[in-house]
Amino acid sequence: MADVIETVPRQLLIGGEWVDATGGATFEVTNPADGRVLTRIADATPADGERALAAAAAAQKEWAATEPRTRGEVLRRAFELLTERADVFARLMTLEMGKTLAEAKGEVTYGAEFFRWFSEEAVRIHGRYSPAPSGPTRLITMKGPVGPTLMITPWNFPLAMGTRKIGPAIAAGCTMVVKPAHETPLTMLALAALLEEVGVPAGVLNVVTTTDSGGVCEPLIRDSRLRKLTFTGSTGVGKVLVSQAADQLLRVSMELGGNAPFLVFEDADVDAAVDGAMLAKMRNIGEACTSANRFLVHESVAEEFSARMAERMGALRVGDGTEEGVDVGPLITAKARAGVHELVDDAVSGGARALVGGVVPEGPGHFYPPTVLVDVPPTARVFREEIFGPVAPIATFRDEDEVIERANDTEYGLVAYVFTRDHARVLRVSEALEFGMVGINTGIVSNPAAPFGGVKHSGFGREGGFEGIEEYLETKYVGSAL
Template sequence: MADQNQSLIETVPNQLFIGGEWVDASGGATFEVSNPATGEVLTSIADGTPADGERALAAAADAQREWRATEPRKRGEILRSAFELLTERADDFGRLMTLEMGKALAEAKGEVAYGAEFFRWFSEEAVRIHGRYAQAPAGNTRLITMKGPVGPTLMITPWNFPLAMGTRKIGPAIAAGCTMVVKPAHETPLTMLALGALLEEVGLPKGVLNVVTTTDSGGVCEPIITDPRLRKLTFTGSTAVGKKLVAQASDQLLRVSMELGGNAPFIVFDDADLDAAVDGAMLAKMRNIGEACTSANRFLVHTSVADEFSRRLAERMGALTVGDGTQEGVDVGPLITAKARNGVHELVTDAVSAGARAVVGGEIPDGPGFFYPPTVLVDVPASARVFREEIFGPVAPVTTFDSEEEAIARANDTDYGLVAYLFSQGHARVIRVSEALEFGMVGVNTGIVSNPAAPFGGVKQSGFGREGGFEGIEEYLETKYVGSAL
């Protein structure tokens, strides 16, 4: 197995991808990429500098004119070819993600399938970019609107979904005719480098996609953001970093889309199907080891069913197998870093010290790797940090409510507004509560809302803009109005 893993790592480029060429970082600096399950170093890759960022933006700017003029069908066919090749290599991409990020291999392969769908979806949208033609109300003018690419775009992607968060941005940009500079997270850069090589292989022209790996994200990205050649910034990550990036982008009034933090409520009403609710809770909580902005962060359960729901959830969580995600039978891999694991444990410790009780889990295991056991907390007081902060780990805090109005008020009592989940068999209640929830997405009787054919994004401090769906490509298009006199 070790030989197989090493052979796979050796197929991944370890340089920067700029202007269609694989090049070393300025000065030749490198950094190590490690396996969070073992702490072992997987490989060393180029550590880009601000000068490398400038080179990448120059390449994107130089390629923009020709790329925007490329026929939509060709852009779509490149994306379709990328979808097919990525699907064909799902095993390799899945294993690569597991090695650098930790998620169980089956889940990593699921991310490949999900991520590839963005290429297929936007391959079909590339040929459906259109404006409109209308007669002005006065009748003496014709109103024409045209859609065109925004232009060179900086994409900053996170470590938790190394493939899908890339394809969700790259797909619509290619379809719209935008060139790109991608800066992946330094914890998980290998998947993006492999994706860059795949897009090169299917014929994406030089300079359309540029990949800069670096440990100096701020130093590399800020000069790009303030460069007048850049026209758009898209970021997925924490709200704190997102606010800084929006401030930097304000000088140029860049087009900006932000997919930021979350604090998702998971509401279980008294008329819910508890079997479905527990199944949904496992999906909403344990997807990606809980390291997801869509992860259920607060379980609000009606008093009449809270004990039974908590018992069933604890049984399911406690039955999961924790270990190296590359191994057979493992359900839950490690968290991304020791800092991340310690942060999760601090939230659990704070809740327990305030009166909560850990029904299962709650202790850091011995041994190498950054593992944390699936944990269910009950009797959690409203003052606990675990209800106010994004957990980003396999911890499910449960509290109770007595009325629909109370559930809605408590669900909305957060600065964030990415996703909410609700379980109820009452049709009127589902509509009523969905309308009242202040979130960009609502999952009804399901623990998964993400779908390439649907708009993904939040409100309040969870950001703005949408990725996926018909709306996703609009983030990469500008509208031009042409008034034509008769």
């Protein structure tokens, strides 16, 4: 453990230099599996945030003028080096976040792909040229970088949520200030050091770690030098940030909360549905905005599906993610675990039954057992709120119209999952569901080559795919008379 931690910078990255926070303040980073302190790192102040934005603004003009091929090659080198160091980054994530080593390695693979994808998109930024319909004028459009960007990343995917934002920004020619979550800052610091190593110029990427997120970020959001804000996190915080961003009319991307329904129709392959459910529910210990939150299963297959889910969930081994054979690590904090258990208790008090799990274990660490709830009433909080833990609440339905109405009955609209073998139903249901993404007969929708994002209170903007780089580009129109 010590060897991996010792490789990580503990200071702020501002203008190409690793520096202490103003006043020398630091904070602890702990292991959620046992509460051990991993290290202490710089705790930035608002003054440090301002210095980081000043560095990003100073570097913007030269970085925007850098050849697209050069920017793309930087990302390609970053992809290759990150892939080469997958074991190091995986162990680091497991120590500070809790996910198993196997899952952390999967995140490195996924996160690195954003660098590869956007290395190829950097040279495909283009405009258009066309004659005007009404006269001897030519219409020209040009694409250019938005400018300095503030990136606020979450604790649950410390690497991939960073690469998903940094990749398109580098490709487009934007400079950045990154503020990672204080629970899991080490992965971002290690990633920043890697990006320096592959040639990202001073000031292009700046990283400020802090326990005072609001105090550091709000002045930056209200600063005229900042031109874009991108945030992944809770809907409540996202709403506050959007309000603050209105002052400077910033370009804003918001990837917020979810309440994903998982629909299993009567004609579904139950084996495939259970496999998909395990992926959709248990990825990242259930601490994912894409996690299946509500299982709506046709009454004709509900008993079989529930029994198989309970068997699979009950067989998972809970423990320290660094240990061999562990399937489920700890939740991020004691508060997070208490919140999950509160939702389970509410459901049980309303008539739900726990087929497996549902009891807080004794001992150190923020562990919670994989839990399957059946007979969950529609009014239960576990169906209305984002669980962010290894709990699968199951309810039944009778017909297609009913389940679509229930699936859409949420303020969120990030992702939905559908299992059916009826191709006509696939089209009908996909069109009717009010979600930004729909997974058909699969428990995973995330893909660097696809646009990730939601509707309603799950946010706006897209990350990944051809659409991802557009979030970091402005369009300029030039009208030219002949």
